[in-house]
Amino acid sequence: MLQYENCHGAEIEPHLEALGGLRMAVFREFPYLYEGTLAAEREYLQVYVRSPRSLVVFVRDGERTVGATTCVPLSEESPEFQAPFIAAGYDLREWFYFGESLLLPEYRGQGVGKEFMRRRLEHARSQPGVKFCTFCAVDRPPDHPLRHAGYRPLDGFWVQQGFAKQPRMQAEFSWREIGRAEETTKTLTFWTKPL
C-alpha cells in the first residue's frame, strides 16, 4: 500500500536527498537524459525549501521513497521560468508553477500521476489570488537517437488533465546529458491550465 505525504517549505529540507536521488534516477531516462549530482540537486531544490507556499508530495512504499511531485508560486521561481510569462504580459502572482513529477518505473500506471496532479491542483487552488498553473517539458525531435520503442509521450495525459500546450512560450535550459562531457542547451515548452 503506497503512502502519500504533503510537505511545505522547511519541512522539505530533511527529504532533499531522497528528492534529488529520484530526480537523478528518473531524469536519466529519455526524454531528459539528465546526468546530475546530489550537490547540484540540493542547490536546485532550495526553491521549495525557501518558500512556505511550496508543496512537495512524497509517495512511499514502506520506508522507500518511490516518487515525488513539486509545485511553488511562479513568483518565487527563478527568472528563466518567469521570463515567458513576463514577456506575455501576465501577472506572475496569478500563477503556480508545477515542477517535476517523478515515479520509479515499476510503480507507474497505477494512478499515482493522477493523484500527484490532484494534490497540486488542490494546493494551487487554496492559494489566494492564484488563477492558473503551468509546467514545462523538454522538446525532443521524433527521431531522437535515444528515443526507445517503449517511450510514450505524456502529452495525452496532460491534455486529459486540462492543460494546453503554448508553443510560443518557451525557455532554454542547459544540462549535461548522460555520456557527454559538456552541458548542452535544450528548449522546453510551457503548458498552462486555468484553475
Ligand SMILES: CC(C)(COP(=O)(O)OP(=O)(O)OC[C@H]1O[C@@H](n2cnc3c(N)ncnc32)[C@H](O)[C@@H]1OP(=O)(O)O)[C@@H](O)C(=O)NCCC(=O)NCCS
Ligand atoms: C509522470 C508520471 C509520474 C505519471 O505517473 P503514473 O502514475 O504512471 O500515471 P498514472 O498511472 O496516474 O496515469 C495517468 C494517465 O496517463 C497515462 N499514462 C501513464 N503513463 C503514461 C506514459 N508513459 N505515457 C502516456 N500516457 C501515460 C495513463 O494511461 C493514465 O491515463 P488513463 O487513466 O486515462 O489511462 C510517470 O510517468 C513518470 O515518472 N514519468 C517520468 C518522469 C516524467 O516525464 N515526468 C513528467 C515531467 S516532470
